[in-house]
Amino acid sequence: DAGVIQSPRHEVTEMGQEVTLRCKPISGHNSLFWYRQTMMRGLELLIYFNNNVPIDDSGMPEDRFSAKMPNASFSTLKIQPSEPRDSAVYFCASRPTGGTTGELFFGEGSRLTVL
Amino acid sequence: TQLLEQSPQFLSIQEGENLTVYCNSSSVFSSLQWYRQEPGEGPVLLVTVVTGGEVKKLKRLTFQFGDARKDSSLHITAAQPGDTGLYLCAGVTTDSWGKLQFGAGTQVVVTP
Numbered sequence: 001d002a003g004v005i006q007s008p009r010h011e012v013t014e015m016g017q018e019v020t021l022r023c024k025p026i027s028g029h030n031s032l033f034w035y036r037q038t039m040m041r042g043l044e045l046l047i048y049f050n051n052n053v054p055i056d057d058s059g060m061p062e063d064r065f066s067a068k069m070p071n072a073s074f075s076t077l078k079i080q081p082s083e084p085r086d087s088a089v090y091f092c093a094s095r096p097t098g099g100t101t102g103e104l105f106f107g108e109g110s111r112l113t114v115l
Numbered sequence: 116t117q118l119l120e121q122s123p124q125f126l127s128i129q130e131g132e133n134l135t136v137y138c139n140s141s142s143v144f145s146s147l148q149w150y151r152q153e154p155g156e157g158p159v160l161l162v163t164v165v166t167g168g169e170v171k172k173l174k175r176l177t178f179q180f181g182d183a184r185k186d187s188s189l190h191i192t193a194a195q196p197g198d199t200g201l202y203l204c205a206g207v208t209t210d211s212w213g214k215l216q217f218g219a220g221t222q223v224v225v226t227p
Contacts, residue, residue, distance in 0.1 A: 004157075031213060042117070042219035043158075043203065056214050091157050101146040101165055101207075104215060106157025 002026070006092050006107035014115050018080040021110045023092030024073055031095040033104060034067055034077050038088045049075065082114045118142060119204055119218035127224045131193050136221045138204035139186045147187050147206040148215070149178055158203055158217075161189075194225045 005024040013019055025032050033048040047057040049069045057067070064083070069075040079086055089111045093104040122137045138147070146165045150158035162171050164180035164187065171178045175198075177190040191198055205217045 033215065035217075043217040045214065045216055048214065050213065056211070093157070095213075101163050103148075103160040103163070104150075104158075104205075106159070108155070108157055 004092055004094050004105050004107035006090075006110050008110055009108065010111045010113075012113045012115065013082055015083055016081045017114075018078065019082045019086075019112060019114075021077040021090050021092075021112070023075045023077070023107060025075070025092070025094030026096075026105055027073065029094035029096050029105070030072070031097065031102075032069060032075050033093040033095070034075070035091040035093065036088045037091060037109070043091070046077070079112075082112075084114045087112055087114050117219055118208070118216050119206055121202075121204060121218040121221050123221060124219070125222045125224075127226070128194055130195055130225055130227050132225075134191050134194055134223065136189045136202050136223070137186070138188070138218055140206070141185065142206075142208045143184050144206040145184075145209045147180055147184075147204060149187070149189055150203045150205060150217075152201040152203060152220070158201075191223075194223075196225050196227055199223060199225050 007022045031050050034046040035043050037043045046059045047067045052069045067077045089109040091109045093106045095102045095104050120139045148163045149161045152158040162178045167182045167184045169180045175192045179188045201220045201222050203217050203220045205215050
């Protein structure tokens with residue numbers, strides 16, 4: 001069975017450029033999470049969706065970050081304009097239910113480097 | 116400040132030794148999970164605990180949820196090199212429906 005699929009796996013861009021990260025959750029999962037991982041701050045929750053609706057975006061750093069989930073099988077995280085401090089590994093994860101105890105299934109991450 | 120504080124940050128031990136990783140908070144959790152992450156991969160779930168005082172065992176790993184549901188521990192008996200990885204605790208507080216937040220993690224290295 002296909003797991004959570006993220007693209008691109010690696011992205012190197014220059015400061016000021018737009019970056020779009022993509023995620024395909026596991027079919028049938030109705031919750032989707034975006035996390036950012038750095039050595040300094042660990043895994044930070046950016047935003048999560050339930051049934052394609054954003055439930056909590058309080059972790060989104062600033063207006064340069066935006067996330068969408070137009071349907072149950074696709075989500076994007078966009079950074080515009082990108083800055084060097086945005087360099088991190090961005091993970092997407094999905095969960096079968098909207099409850100509090102379900103397992104999160106993570107993608108392999110998108111490693112972003114902003115020069 | 117982190118919602119979940121993990122200690123220690125780093126642990127290096129010899130094969131066959133025991134180790135314990137701690138996860139603490141001032142918040143009450145409706146559920147708490149432990150994940151393990153290896154380089155270049157996403158975290159993978161090890162266990163979920165939901166009841167205060169609960170103890171779960173997974174082969175050589177023992178997980179405990181505090182009575183007040185504010186803390187948890189992971190104990191590994193007779194560690195093996197395959198136990199090497201980043202161990203992360205994650206929880207959902209009672210006032211945040213479905214929002215899973217992670218601690219900073221404990222990097223465990225087990226040398227032969």
